[in-house]
Amino acid sequence: MQQFAENIETEKKFDIAKIRHDFPVLHQEINGRPLIYFDNAATTQKPVQVINAIDEYYKGYNANIHRGVHALADKATNAFEASRTAAQSFIKAPEAEEMIFTYGTTDSINLVAQSYGRAFIDQGDEIIISALEHHSNIVPWQMICQEKGAKLKVIPVLKDGSLDMVAFKNLLSDKTKLVSIVHISNALGTINPVEEITKLAHDYGAVVMIDGAQASSHIEIDVQKINCDFYALSAHKVFGPTGMGILYGKRNILEKMPPYRVGGEMINEVTFEKTTYNDIPYKFEAGTPNIADVIGFKFALDYVNEIGKGNIQKHENELLNAATALMETIPEVRLVGTADNKASVVSFVVDGMHHFDVGMMLDAKGVAVRTGHHCTQPLMNEFGIEGTVRASFSIYNTVAEIEFMVEALKEIIAKWK
Amino acid sequence: MEIKDRATKDIETIQQEIIDEFEVLAGDRESTIFYIMELGQKLPELNEDHKIEQNIIKGCQSKVWLTADPDKEYLHFSADSNTEITKGLISLLIRVLSGQKMDDILNADLHFIEDIGMGRIIGSQRSNGLVAMIKQMKLYALAFKSKQK
Numbered sequence: 001m002q003q004f005a006e007n008i009e010t011e012k013k014f015d016i017a018k019i020r021h022d023f024p025v026l027h028q029e030i031n032g033r034p035l036i037y038f039d040n041a042a043t044t045q046k047p048v049q050v051i052n053a054i055d056e057y058y059k060g061y062n063a064n065i066h067r068g069v070h071a072l073a074d075k076a077t078n079a080f081e082a083s084r085t086a087a088q089s090f091i092k093a094p095e096a097e098e099m100i101f102t103y104g105t106t107d108s109i110n111l112v113a114q115s116y117g118r119a120f121i122d123q124g125d126e127i128i129i130s131a132l133e134h135h136s137n138i139v140p141w142q143m144i145c146q147e148k149g150a151k152l153k154v155i156p157v158l159k160d161g162s163l164d165m166v167a168f169k170n171l172l173s174d175k176t177k178l179v180s181i182v183h184i185s186n187a188l189g190t191i192n193p194v195e196e197i198t199k200l201a202h203d204y205g206a207v208v209m210i211d212g213a214q215a216s217s218h219i220e221i222d223v224q225k226i227n228c229d230f231y232a233l234s235a236h237k238v239f240g241p242t243g244m245g246i247l248y249g250k251r252n253i254l255e256k257m258p259p260y261r262v263g264g265e266m267i268n269e270v271t272f273e274k275t276t277y278n279d280i281p282y283k284f285e286a287g288t289p290n291i292a293d294v295i296g297f298k299f300a301l302d303y304v305n306e307i308g309k310g311n312i313q314k315h316e317n318e319l320l321n322a323a324t325a326l327m328e329t330i331p332e333v334r335l336v337g338t339a340d341n342k343a344s345v346v347s348f349v350v351d352g353m354h355h356f357d358v359g360m361m362l363d364a365k366g367v368a369v370r371t372g373h374h375c376t377q378p379l380m381n382e383f384g385i386e387g388t389v390r391a392s393f394s395i396y397n398t399v400a401e402i403e404f405m406v407e408a409l410k411e412i413i414a415k416w417k
Numbered sequence: 418m419e420i421k422d423r424a425t426k427d428i429e430t431i432q433q434e435i436i437d438e439f440e441v442l443a444g445d446r447e448s449t450i451f452y453i454m455e456l457g458q459k460l461p462e463l464n465e466d467h468k469i470e471q472n473i474i475k476g477c478q479s480k481v482w483l484t485a486d487p488d489k490e491y492l493h494f495s496a497d498s499n500t501e502i503t504k505g506l507i508s509l510l511i512r513v514l515s516g517q518k519m520d521d522i523l524n525a526d527l528h529f530i531e532d533i534g535m536g537r538i539i540g541s542q543r544s545n546g547l548v549a550m551i552k553q554m555k556l557y558a559l560a561f562k563s564k565q566k
Protein backbone atom coordinates (compact mmCIF):
# COMPACT_ATOMS: atom_id res chain seq x y z
CA MET A 1 0.00 0.00 0.00
CA GLN A 2 2.83 2.30 0.99
CA GLN A 3 4.55 1.53 -2.29
CA PHE A 4 1.36 2.20 -4.22
CA ALA A 5 0.93 5.59 -2.63
CA GLU A 6 4.50 6.47 -3.54
CA ASN A 7 3.89 5.50 -7.13
CA ILE A 8 0.95 7.83 -7.37
CA GLU A 9 3.12 10.51 -5.86
CA THR A 10 5.81 10.13 -8.56
CA GLU A 11 3.22 9.96 -11.32
CA LYS A 12 1.80 13.25 -10.13
CA LYS A 13 4.98 15.24 -10.09
CA PHE A 14 6.29 16.68 -13.33
CA ASP A 15 9.65 18.22 -12.60
CA ILE A 16 10.77 20.02 -15.74
CA ALA A 17 14.07 21.13 -14.19
CA LYS A 18 14.98 17.55 -13.37
CA ILE A 19 13.91 16.32 -16.78
CA ARG A 20 16.01 18.95 -18.55
CA HIS A 21 18.91 18.05 -16.32
CA ASP A 22 18.64 14.43 -17.50
CA PHE A 23 19.30 15.38 -21.14
CA PRO A 24 22.95 16.44 -21.51
CA VAL A 25 22.61 17.54 -25.12
CA LEU A 26 20.21 20.33 -24.22
CA HIS A 27 22.88 22.18 -22.29
CA GLN A 28 24.85 23.78 -25.08
CA GLU A 29 24.89 26.95 -27.09
CA ILE A 30 24.28 27.31 -30.81
CA ASN A 31 25.67 30.53 -32.27
CA GLY A 32 26.10 31.84 -28.77
CA ARG A 33 22.49 31.18 -27.83
CA PRO A 34 21.06 28.39 -25.70
CA LEU A 35 19.90 25.51 -27.89
CA ILE A 36 16.15 25.21 -28.32
CA TYR A 37 15.47 21.78 -29.70
CA PHE A 38 12.16 21.64 -31.57
CA ASP A 39 12.93 18.76 -33.92
CA ASN A 40 11.59 16.01 -31.70
CA ALA A 41 9.42 14.45 -34.39
CA ALA A 42 12.61 13.67 -36.30
CA THR A 43 14.31 12.22 -33.25
CA THR A 44 14.13 12.80 -29.52
CA GLN A 45 17.13 13.44 -27.32
CA LYS A 46 18.45 10.78 -24.94
CA PRO A 47 18.49 10.96 -21.16
CA VAL A 48 21.63 10.00 -19.22
CA GLN A 49 19.85 6.88 -18.03
CA VAL A 50 19.85 5.53 -21.60
CA ILE A 51 23.35 6.73 -22.39
CA ASN A 52 24.72 5.15 -19.21
CA ALA A 53 22.93 1.87 -19.83
CA ILE A 54 24.60 1.50 -23.22
CA ASP A 55 27.92 2.53 -21.77
CA GLU A 56 27.58 0.02 -18.94
CA TYR A 57 26.71 -2.78 -21.32
CA TYR A 58 29.84 -2.27 -23.39
CA LYS A 59 32.02 -1.76 -20.33
CA GLY A 60 30.53 -4.46 -18.18
CA TYR A 61 28.82 -7.30 -20.02
CA ASN A 62 29.23 -7.11 -23.78
CA ALA A 63 28.57 -10.61 -25.12
CA ASN A 64 26.62 -12.27 -27.86
CA ILE A 65 23.25 -13.36 -26.63
CA HIS A 66 21.17 -16.54 -26.46
CA ARG A 67 23.65 -19.31 -27.18
CA GLY A 68 26.37 -18.55 -24.67
CA VAL A 69 26.95 -20.60 -21.56
CA HIS A 70 29.16 -18.10 -19.80
CA ALA A 71 28.13 -15.50 -17.27
CA LEU A 72 28.46 -12.45 -19.51
CA ALA A 73 26.31 -14.00 -22.22
CA ASP A 74 23.73 -14.82 -19.62
CA LYS A 75 23.65 -11.29 -18.27
CA ALA A 76 23.43 -9.80 -21.74
CA THR A 77 20.67 -12.20 -22.74
CA ASN A 78 18.67 -11.35 -19.64
CA ALA A 79 19.01 -7.63 -20.23
CA PHE A 80 18.07 -8.09 -23.89
CA GLU A 81 14.96 -10.08 -23.06
CA ALA A 82 14.03 -7.68 -20.26
CA SER A 83 13.76 -5.05 -22.97
CA ARG A 84 11.27 -7.21 -24.83
CA THR A 85 9.10 -7.48 -21.73
CA ALA A 86 9.37 -3.75 -21.13
CA ALA A 87 8.29 -3.06 -24.72
CA GLN A 88 5.44 -5.52 -24.32
CA SER A 89 4.05 -3.72 -21.30
CA PHE A 90 4.73 -0.31 -22.90
CA ILE A 91 2.20 -1.01 -25.65
CA LYS A 92 0.17 -3.48 -23.55
CA ALA A 93 0.72 -6.45 -25.82
CA PRO A 94 -0.58 -9.79 -24.55
CA GLU A 95 2.70 -11.70 -24.92
CA ALA A 96 6.42 -10.89 -25.00
CA GLU A 97 6.88 -13.29 -27.95
CA GLU A 98 4.73 -10.98 -30.03
CA MET A 99 7.39 -8.28 -29.82
CA ILE A 100 9.97 -8.45 -32.60
CA PHE A 101 13.09 -6.30 -32.46
CA THR A 102 13.75 -4.52 -35.74
CA TYR A 103 15.87 -1.61 -36.97
CA GLY A 104 12.95 0.75 -36.54
CA THR A 105 9.54 1.61 -37.91
CA THR A 106 10.65 1.49 -41.53
CA ASP A 107 12.13 -1.94 -41.02
CA SER A 108 9.01 -3.14 -39.17
CA ILE A 109 6.77 -2.06 -42.02
CA ASN A 110 9.07 -3.68 -44.55
CA LEU A 111 8.96 -6.88 -42.55
CA VAL A 112 5.17 -6.98 -42.72
CA ALA A 113 5.07 -5.95 -46.38
CA GLN A 114 7.70 -8.47 -47.43
CA SER A 115 6.63 -11.37 -45.23
CA TYR A 116 2.89 -10.99 -44.75
CA GLY A 117 2.42 -9.16 -48.04
CA ARG A 118 4.32 -11.68 -50.15
CA ALA A 119 2.45 -14.58 -48.59
CA PHE A 120 -1.07 -13.22 -48.34
CA ILE A 121 -1.61 -10.41 -50.85
CA ASP A 122 -2.81 -11.52 -54.27
CA GLN A 123 -3.65 -10.02 -57.61
CA GLY A 124 -6.69 -7.76 -57.45
CA ASP A 125 -6.44 -7.31 -53.67
CA GLU A 126 -6.43 -3.83 -52.20
CA ILE A 127 -4.26 -2.20 -49.57
CA ILE A 128 -5.47 1.01 -47.95
CA ILE A 129 -3.17 3.67 -46.56
CA SER A 130 -3.85 7.37 -45.95
CA ALA A 131 -2.70 10.65 -47.39
CA LEU A 132 -1.00 11.38 -44.07
CA GLU A 133 1.54 8.59 -44.38
CA HIS A 134 5.28 8.90 -44.05
CA HIS A 135 7.14 7.56 -47.11
CA SER A 136 8.02 4.56 -44.91
CA ASN A 137 4.37 3.59 -44.86
CA ILE A 138 3.85 4.16 -48.57
CA VAL A 139 6.77 2.74 -50.51
CA PRO A 140 6.83 -0.80 -49.00
CA TRP A 141 3.15 -1.19 -49.93
CA GLN A 142 3.65 0.26 -53.39
CA MET A 143 6.34 -2.30 -53.95
CA ILE A 144 4.26 -5.27 -52.87
CA CYS A 145 1.27 -3.98 -54.89
CA GLN A 146 3.43 -3.76 -57.97
CA GLU A 147 4.83 -7.20 -57.41
CA LYS A 148 1.45 -8.80 -56.79
CA GLY A 149 -0.79 -6.79 -59.08
CA ALA A 150 -2.66 -5.43 -56.08
CA LYS A 151 -4.04 -1.91 -55.75
CA LEU A 152 -3.04 0.82 -53.31
CA LYS A 153 -5.93 3.00 -52.14
CA VAL A 154 -5.49 6.24 -50.25
CA ILE A 155 -7.80 7.79 -47.65
CA PRO A 156 -7.85 11.54 -48.33
CA VAL A 157 -7.38 14.20 -45.64
CA LEU A 158 -9.77 16.98 -44.76
CA LYS A 159 -8.68 20.62 -44.68
CA ASP A 160 -7.75 20.47 -40.99
CA GLY A 161 -5.45 17.50 -41.56
CA SER A 162 -7.76 14.85 -40.15
CA LEU A 163 -8.70 11.74 -42.11
CA ASP A 164 -11.84 11.68 -44.22
CA MET A 165 -13.54 8.78 -42.45
CA VAL A 166 -16.51 8.81 -44.81
CA ALA A 167 -14.15 8.30 -47.72
CA PHE A 168 -12.43 5.53 -45.78
CA LYS A 169 -15.71 3.67 -45.34
CA ASN A 170 -16.32 3.96 -49.06
CA LEU A 171 -12.88 2.59 -49.89
CA LEU A 172 -13.39 -0.53 -47.78
CA SER A 173 -14.63 -3.61 -49.58
CA ASP A 174 -14.17 -7.36 -49.66
CA LYS A 175 -11.07 -6.70 -51.75
CA THR A 176 -9.41 -4.84 -48.86
CA LYS A 177 -6.77 -7.15 -47.44
CA LEU A 178 -4.65 -4.77 -45.42
CA VAL A 179 -5.00 -1.30 -43.93
CA SER A 180 -1.88 0.52 -42.74
CA ILE A 181 -2.33 3.85 -41.04
CA VAL A 182 -0.17 6.24 -39.09
CA HIS A 183 -1.23 6.68 -35.44
CA ILE A 184 0.05 10.27 -35.21
CA SER A 185 1.07 12.21 -38.32
CA ASN A 186 4.70 13.33 -38.18
CA ALA A 187 4.07 16.25 -40.51
CA LEU A 188 0.90 17.68 -38.96
CA GLY A 189 0.47 16.04 -35.57
CA THR A 190 -3.01 14.67 -36.31
CA ILE A 191 -3.96 11.83 -33.97
CA ASN A 192 -5.96 9.29 -35.96
CA PRO A 193 -8.92 7.29 -34.62
CA VAL A 194 -7.02 4.01 -34.93
CA GLU A 195 -9.48 2.02 -32.85
CA GLU A 196 -12.36 2.94 -35.12
CA ILE A 197 -10.24 2.39 -38.23
CA THR A 198 -9.28 -1.07 -37.02
CA LYS A 199 -12.86 -2.00 -36.23
CA LEU A 200 -14.09 -0.89 -39.65
CA ALA A 201 -11.27 -2.72 -41.45
CA HIS A 202 -11.82 -5.89 -39.44
CA ASP A 203 -15.47 -5.89 -40.47
CA TYR A 204 -14.16 -6.58 -43.98
CA GLY A 205 -11.64 -9.15 -42.79
CA ALA A 206 -8.63 -6.93 -43.49
CA VAL A 207 -5.57 -6.96 -41.24
CA VAL A 208 -4.53 -3.64 -39.75
CA MET A 209 -1.08 -2.22 -39.25
CA ILE A 210 -0.48 0.96 -37.25
CA ASP A 211 2.63 3.11 -37.70
CA GLY A 212 3.26 4.27 -34.15
CA ALA A 213 6.57 6.04 -34.79
CA GLN A 214 5.23 9.35 -33.51
CA ALA A 215 2.71 8.05 -30.99
CA SER A 216 5.24 6.34 -28.72
CA SER A 217 6.53 9.44 -26.98
CA HIS A 218 3.25 11.35 -26.76
CA ILE A 219 0.27 9.17 -25.90
CA GLU A 220 -0.71 5.97 -24.15
CA ILE A 221 -0.57 2.98 -26.49
CA ASP A 222 -2.76 -0.06 -25.95
CA VAL A 223 -2.60 -2.50 -28.84
CA GLN A 224 -5.28 -4.69 -27.29
CA LYS A 225 -7.68 -1.79 -27.06
CA ILE A 226 -6.87 -0.70 -30.61
CA ASN A 227 -7.07 -4.38 -31.57
CA CYS A 228 -4.67 -3.81 -34.49
CA ASP A 229 -2.82 -6.78 -35.93
CA PHE A 230 0.54 -5.04 -36.23
CA TYR A 231 2.07 -2.04 -34.50
CA ALA A 232 5.45 -0.49 -35.34
CA LEU A 233 7.63 1.99 -33.52
CA SER A 234 11.20 3.32 -33.42
CA ALA A 235 13.20 3.56 -30.19
CA HIS A 236 14.86 6.82 -31.21
CA LYS A 237 11.55 8.68 -31.26
CA VAL A 238 10.90 7.81 -27.63
CA PHE A 239 14.22 8.84 -26.02
CA GLY A 240 15.90 5.56 -26.98
CA PRO A 241 18.79 4.70 -29.30
CA THR A 242 18.73 5.07 -33.09
CA GLY A 243 18.45 2.19 -35.53
CA MET A 244 16.30 0.01 -33.28
CA GLY A 245 12.59 -0.53 -33.06
CA ILE A 246 9.69 -2.84 -32.49
CA LEU A 247 7.19 -4.74 -34.50
CA TYR A 248 4.25 -6.05 -32.54
CA GLY A 249 2.14 -8.68 -34.27
CA LYS A 250 -0.65 -10.92 -33.08
CA ARG A 251 0.72 -14.40 -32.40
CA ASN A 252 -1.60 -16.27 -34.76
CA ILE A 253 -0.65 -13.99 -37.65
CA LEU A 254 3.10 -13.93 -36.92
CA GLU A 255 3.12 -17.71 -36.72
CA LYS A 256 1.75 -18.18 -40.19
CA MET A 257 4.10 -15.61 -41.71
CA PRO A 258 7.27 -16.82 -43.47
CA PRO A 259 10.66 -15.46 -42.28
CA TYR A 260 11.76 -12.28 -43.98
CA ARG A 261 15.50 -12.30 -43.40
CA VAL A 262 17.26 -15.56 -42.91
CA GLY A 263 20.50 -16.72 -41.33
CA GLY A 264 21.66 -17.34 -37.78
CA GLU A 265 19.49 -16.96 -34.66
CA MET A 266 16.25 -17.51 -36.54
CA ILE A 267 16.69 -21.22 -37.16
CA ASN A 268 15.76 -24.30 -35.24
CA GLU A 269 17.82 -26.84 -37.15
CA VAL A 270 19.88 -26.52 -40.29
CA THR A 271 21.11 -29.24 -42.61
CA PHE A 272 22.09 -28.67 -46.22
CA GLU A 273 18.83 -30.30 -47.25
CA LYS A 274 16.42 -28.42 -45.05
CA THR A 275 16.09 -25.79 -42.37
CA THR A 276 13.39 -25.59 -39.76
CA TYR A 277 12.69 -22.19 -38.29
CA ASN A 278 12.70 -21.05 -34.75
CA ASP A 279 9.53 -19.90 -33.00
CA ILE A 280 8.40 -16.29 -32.83
CA PRO A 281 9.89 -13.81 -32.18
CA TYR A 282 13.29 -15.34 -33.11
CA LYS A 283 12.03 -16.48 -36.50
CA PHE A 284 12.12 -12.80 -37.48
CA GLU A 285 15.37 -11.85 -35.77
CA ALA A 286 18.10 -13.23 -38.02
CA GLY A 287 21.70 -12.43 -37.16
CA THR A 288 23.25 -10.81 -34.13
CA PRO A 289 20.86 -8.03 -33.18
CA ASN A 290 21.62 -4.51 -32.04
CA ILE A 291 22.13 -5.75 -28.47
CA ALA A 292 23.42 -2.56 -26.86
CA ASP A 293 20.63 -0.43 -28.21
CA VAL A 294 17.93 -2.95 -27.41
CA ILE A 295 19.20 -2.91 -23.83
CA GLY A 296 19.27 0.89 -23.84
CA PHE A 297 15.70 0.98 -25.11
CA LYS A 298 14.37 -0.49 -21.87
CA PHE A 299 15.85 2.42 -19.97
CA ALA A 300 14.08 4.84 -22.28
CA LEU A 301 10.76 3.11 -21.65
CA ASP A 302 11.40 3.06 -17.91
CA TYR A 303 12.14 6.76 -18.11
CA VAL A 304 8.83 7.49 -19.83
CA ASN A 305 6.93 5.29 -17.40
CA GLU A 306 8.46 7.07 -14.46
CA ILE A 307 7.30 10.44 -15.69
CA GLY A 308 3.99 8.95 -16.75
CA LYS A 309 2.18 9.36 -20.05
CA GLY A 310 -0.55 11.30 -18.27
CA ASN A 311 1.95 13.92 -17.14
CA ILE A 312 3.58 13.98 -20.54
CA GLN A 313 0.32 14.59 -22.32
CA LYS A 314 -0.66 17.32 -19.92
CA HIS A 315 2.66 19.10 -20.35
CA GLU A 316 2.67 18.72 -24.12
CA ASN A 317 -0.90 19.95 -24.42
CA GLU A 318 0.15 23.09 -22.61
CA LEU A 319 3.00 23.51 -25.08
CA LEU A 320 0.74 22.88 -28.06
CA ASN A 321 -1.92 25.30 -26.84
CA ALA A 322 0.63 28.00 -26.13
CA ALA A 323 2.31 27.53 -29.49
CA THR A 324 -0.98 27.52 -31.40
CA ALA A 325 -2.28 30.64 -29.68
CA LEU A 326 0.98 32.55 -30.12
CA MET A 327 1.47 31.54 -33.75
CA GLU A 328 -2.05 32.65 -34.54
CA THR A 329 -1.09 36.18 -33.51
CA ILE A 330 1.32 36.43 -36.47
CA PRO A 331 -0.73 37.38 -39.54
CA GLU A 332 1.88 36.09 -42.00
CA VAL A 333 1.86 32.61 -40.46
CA ARG A 334 -0.54 29.91 -41.56
CA LEU A 335 -0.73 26.70 -39.54
CA VAL A 336 -0.97 23.52 -41.58
CA GLY A 337 -2.79 20.81 -39.66
CA THR A 338 -5.33 22.02 -37.14
CA ALA A 339 -7.20 18.84 -36.26
CA ASP A 340 -8.97 18.80 -32.89
CA ASN A 341 -7.07 15.75 -31.80
CA LYS A 342 -3.44 16.68 -32.23
CA ALA A 343 -0.02 15.93 -30.77
CA SER A 344 2.44 18.68 -29.84
CA VAL A 345 3.52 19.65 -33.34
CA VAL A 346 3.06 22.93 -35.18
CA SER A 347 3.63 22.84 -38.90
CA PHE A 348 3.40 26.17 -40.65
CA VAL A 349 4.15 28.27 -43.70
CA VAL A 350 5.05 31.95 -43.75
CA ASP A 351 3.54 34.16 -46.45
CA GLY A 352 6.09 35.16 -49.06
CA MET A 353 8.94 33.24 -47.47
CA HIS A 354 10.40 29.88 -48.33
CA HIS A 355 10.44 27.36 -45.47
CA PHE A 356 14.18 26.75 -45.95
CA ASP A 357 14.89 30.42 -45.41
CA VAL A 358 12.73 30.54 -42.30
CA GLY A 359 14.32 27.40 -40.88
CA MET A 360 17.80 28.65 -41.60
CA MET A 361 17.17 31.94 -39.81
CA LEU A 362 15.55 30.23 -36.84
CA ASP A 363 18.60 28.00 -36.60
CA ALA A 364 20.83 31.07 -36.65
CA LYS A 365 18.89 32.18 -33.59
CA GLY A 366 19.48 28.83 -31.88
CA VAL A 367 16.08 27.27 -32.61
CA ALA A 368 16.28 23.83 -34.24
CA VAL A 369 13.22 23.13 -36.39
CA ARG A 370 12.72 20.96 -39.45
CA THR A 371 11.86 22.29 -42.87
CA GLY A 372 10.72 20.54 -46.02
CA HIS A 373 8.24 17.82 -46.85
CA HIS A 374 8.95 15.70 -43.73
CA CYS A 375 9.01 12.52 -45.85
CA THR A 376 5.35 13.11 -46.67
CA GLN A 377 5.49 14.48 -50.21
CA PRO A 378 2.03 13.22 -51.22
CA LEU A 379 0.55 14.99 -48.18
CA MET A 380 2.28 18.25 -49.07
CA ASN A 381 0.86 17.91 -52.58
CA GLU A 382 -2.63 17.56 -51.12
CA PHE A 383 -2.16 20.89 -49.37
CA GLY A 384 -0.66 22.42 -52.52
CA ILE A 385 2.61 23.27 -50.77
CA GLU A 386 6.18 22.14 -51.18
CA GLY A 387 6.84 21.87 -47.49
CA THR A 388 6.45 23.50 -44.10
CA VAL A 389 8.46 24.62 -41.13
CA ARG A 390 7.77 22.17 -38.33
CA ALA A 391 8.34 22.72 -34.63
CA SER A 392 7.71 19.54 -32.66
CA PHE A 393 7.78 19.60 -28.88
CA SER A 394 8.70 17.08 -26.23
CA ILE A 395 8.82 16.62 -22.46
CA TYR A 396 11.86 18.84 -21.97
CA ASN A 397 10.54 21.83 -23.90
CA THR A 398 9.05 24.85 -22.19
CA VAL A 399 6.55 27.59 -22.93
CA ALA A 400 9.42 30.07 -22.55
CA GLU A 401 11.21 28.37 -25.44
CA ILE A 402 8.08 28.60 -27.56
CA GLU A 403 7.77 32.29 -26.71
CA PHE A 404 11.35 32.76 -27.80
CA MET A 405 10.69 31.04 -31.12
CA VAL A 406 7.59 33.14 -31.77
CA GLU A 407 9.47 36.37 -31.01
CA ALA A 408 12.30 35.22 -33.27
CA LEU A 409 9.81 34.50 -36.03
CA LYS A 410 8.25 37.93 -35.67
CA GLU A 411 11.69 39.50 -35.93
CA ILE A 412 12.57 37.47 -38.98
CA ILE A 413 9.31 38.33 -40.70
CA ALA A 414 9.61 42.03 -39.82
CA LYS A 415 13.14 42.17 -41.15
CA TRP A 416 12.23 40.31 -44.27
CA LYS A 417 9.02 42.03 -45.30
CA MET B 418 19.23 38.67 -75.96
CA GLU B 419 20.53 41.51 -73.82
CA ILE B 420 24.18 42.40 -74.09
CA LYS B 421 26.01 41.55 -70.91
CA ASP B 422 29.06 43.28 -69.61
CA ARG B 423 32.32 41.47 -69.49
CA ALA B 424 34.00 41.45 -66.11
CA THR B 425 36.25 44.42 -65.41
CA LYS B 426 38.12 42.74 -62.58
CA ASP B 427 39.74 39.35 -62.46
CA ILE B 428 38.43 36.48 -60.41
CA GLU B 429 41.07 36.82 -57.70
CA THR B 430 40.36 40.51 -57.14
CA ILE B 431 36.62 39.93 -56.81
CA GLN B 432 37.17 37.04 -54.40
CA GLN B 433 39.28 39.29 -52.22
CA GLU B 434 36.56 41.96 -52.23
CA ILE B 435 33.99 39.43 -51.06
CA ILE B 436 36.29 38.18 -48.32
CA ASP B 437 36.74 41.75 -47.10
CA GLU B 438 32.99 42.40 -47.12
CA PHE B 439 32.30 39.29 -45.08
CA GLU B 440 35.04 40.15 -42.63
CA VAL B 441 32.92 43.07 -41.41
CA LEU B 442 30.30 40.54 -40.25
CA ALA B 443 32.92 39.08 -37.91
CA GLY B 444 31.73 35.51 -38.30
CA ASP B 445 28.35 36.20 -36.69
CA ARG B 446 26.18 33.54 -38.23
CA GLU B 447 22.86 35.34 -38.03
CA SER B 448 24.09 38.58 -39.61
CA THR B 449 25.96 36.62 -42.26
CA ILE B 450 22.86 34.64 -43.20
CA PHE B 451 20.83 37.84 -43.38
CA TYR B 452 23.53 39.43 -45.50
CA ILE B 453 23.58 36.51 -47.94
CA MET B 454 19.80 36.64 -48.18
CA GLU B 455 19.92 40.34 -48.91
CA LEU B 456 22.38 39.65 -51.72
CA GLY B 457 19.87 37.10 -52.97
CA GLN B 458 17.14 39.68 -53.12
CA LYS B 459 19.30 41.85 -55.38
CA LEU B 460 19.88 39.06 -57.88
CA PRO B 461 17.92 39.86 -61.06
CA GLU B 462 15.11 37.39 -61.57
CA LEU B 463 15.57 34.79 -64.23
CA ASN B 464 13.02 34.90 -67.01
CA GLU B 465 10.31 32.27 -66.41
CA ASP B 466 11.18 30.66 -69.80
CA HIS B 467 14.53 29.69 -68.36
CA LYS B 468 13.08 28.07 -65.26
CA ILE B 469 12.85 24.69 -66.90
CA GLU B 470 13.87 21.22 -65.86
CA GLN B 471 16.85 21.32 -68.22
CA ASN B 472 18.39 24.27 -66.36
CA ILE B 473 17.96 22.84 -62.88
CA ILE B 474 21.15 21.99 -61.04
CA LYS B 475 20.99 18.54 -59.52
CA GLY B 476 22.36 18.11 -56.03
CA CYS B 477 20.88 21.27 -54.57
CA GLN B 478 18.26 21.04 -51.83
CA SER B 479 16.49 24.14 -53.07
CA LYS B 480 15.63 24.57 -56.72
CA VAL B 481 18.40 26.28 -58.67
CA TRP B 482 18.21 27.24 -62.33
CA LEU B 483 21.36 28.21 -64.16
CA THR B 484 21.88 29.39 -67.73
CA ALA B 485 25.06 30.38 -69.54
CA ASP B 486 25.55 32.62 -72.60
CA PRO B 487 28.84 32.60 -74.47
CA ASP B 488 30.28 35.80 -75.87
CA LYS B 489 33.47 34.95 -77.78
CA GLU B 490 35.87 33.53 -75.19
CA TYR B 491 33.80 34.98 -72.35
CA LEU B 492 30.88 33.38 -70.55
CA HIS B 493 27.91 35.03 -68.82
CA PHE B 494 25.78 33.33 -66.21
CA SER B 495 22.26 33.97 -65.00
CA ALA B 496 20.61 32.02 -62.22
CA ASP B 497 17.68 31.94 -59.87
CA SER B 498 16.38 29.90 -56.97
CA ASN B 499 13.18 29.44 -55.00
CA THR B 500 14.94 30.31 -51.72
CA GLU B 501 16.60 33.58 -50.80
CA ILE B 502 19.59 31.99 -49.13
CA THR B 503 20.45 30.00 -52.22
CA LYS B 504 19.91 33.03 -54.43
CA GLY B 505 22.40 34.86 -52.26
CA LEU B 506 24.94 32.10 -52.67
CA ILE B 507 24.55 32.00 -56.43
CA SER B 508 24.78 35.74 -56.64
CA LEU B 509 28.25 35.46 -55.11
CA LEU B 510 29.28 32.87 -57.70
CA ILE B 511 27.88 34.99 -60.50
CA ARG B 512 29.71 38.02 -59.23
CA VAL B 513 32.97 36.11 -59.30
CA LEU B 514 32.58 34.07 -62.48
CA SER B 515 30.12 35.77 -64.81
CA GLY B 516 31.68 37.73 -67.68
CA GLN B 517 35.05 36.06 -67.18
CA LYS B 518 37.05 34.20 -69.77
CA MET B 519 36.08 30.55 -70.09
CA ASP B 520 39.65 29.52 -69.40
CA ASP B 521 39.74 31.55 -66.22
CA ILE B 522 36.42 30.06 -65.08
CA LEU B 523 37.76 26.58 -65.68
CA ASN B 524 40.94 27.27 -63.76
CA ALA B 525 39.37 29.29 -60.96
CA ASP B 526 40.20 28.27 -57.40
CA LEU B 527 37.25 29.63 -55.46
CA HIS B 528 39.00 29.82 -52.12
CA PHE B 529 36.74 32.63 -50.89
CA ILE B 530 34.11 30.08 -49.90
CA GLU B 531 36.42 28.43 -47.42
CA ASP B 532 38.01 31.71 -46.37
CA ILE B 533 34.61 33.09 -45.38
CA GLY B 534 33.90 29.90 -43.43
CA MET B 535 30.83 29.24 -45.52
CA GLY B 536 30.53 25.60 -44.46
CA ARG B 537 29.94 26.60 -40.86
CA ILE B 538 27.52 29.34 -41.82
CA ILE B 539 25.27 27.54 -44.24
CA GLY B 540 25.74 23.93 -43.10
CA SER B 541 27.12 20.96 -44.96
CA GLN B 542 24.05 20.24 -47.09
CA ARG B 543 24.00 23.70 -48.62
CA SER B 544 27.77 23.63 -48.99
CA ASN B 545 27.34 20.53 -51.12
CA GLY B 546 24.79 22.45 -53.15
CA LEU B 547 27.29 25.23 -53.62
CA VAL B 548 29.86 22.73 -54.89
CA ALA B 549 27.27 21.40 -57.34
CA MET B 550 26.68 24.95 -58.63
CA ILE B 551 30.37 25.58 -59.17
CA LYS B 552 30.74 22.27 -60.92
CA GLN B 553 27.88 23.12 -63.26
CA MET B 554 29.36 26.53 -64.05
CA LYS B 555 32.69 24.96 -64.91
CA LEU B 556 30.95 22.34 -67.02
CA TYR B 557 29.30 25.11 -69.04
CA ALA B 558 32.67 26.77 -69.53
CA LEU B 559 34.15 23.49 -70.71
CA ALA B 560 31.24 22.74 -73.03
CA PHE B 561 31.27 26.17 -74.69
CA LYS B 562 35.02 26.17 -74.97
CA SER B 563 35.10 22.87 -76.80
CA LYS B 564 32.30 24.06 -79.08
CA GLN B 565 34.42 27.03 -80.14
CA LYS B 566 37.21 24.80 -81.37
Ligand SMILES: Cc1ncc(COP(=O)(O)O)c(C=O)c1O
Nearest residue numbers: 104105106134136186211213234
Ligand atom coordinates in the same frame (compact mmCIF):
# COMPACT_ATOMS: atom_id res chain seq x y z
C1 LIG C 1 5.17 8.56 -38.92
C2 LIG C 1 6.51 7.98 -39.19
N1 LIG C 1 6.61 6.77 -39.73
C3 LIG C 1 7.79 6.19 -39.96
C4 LIG C 1 8.97 6.83 -39.69
C5 LIG C 1 10.27 6.15 -39.97
O1 LIG C 1 10.95 5.87 -38.80
P1 LIG C 1 12.43 5.28 -38.85
O2 LIG C 1 13.20 6.21 -39.72
O3 LIG C 1 12.89 5.28 -37.44
O4 LIG C 1 12.33 3.91 -39.44
C6 LIG C 1 8.93 8.12 -39.15
C7 LIG C 1 10.17 8.87 -38.89
O5 LIG C 1 10.33 10.01 -39.27
C8 LIG C 1 7.67 8.70 -38.88
O6 LIG C 1 7.59 9.92 -38.35
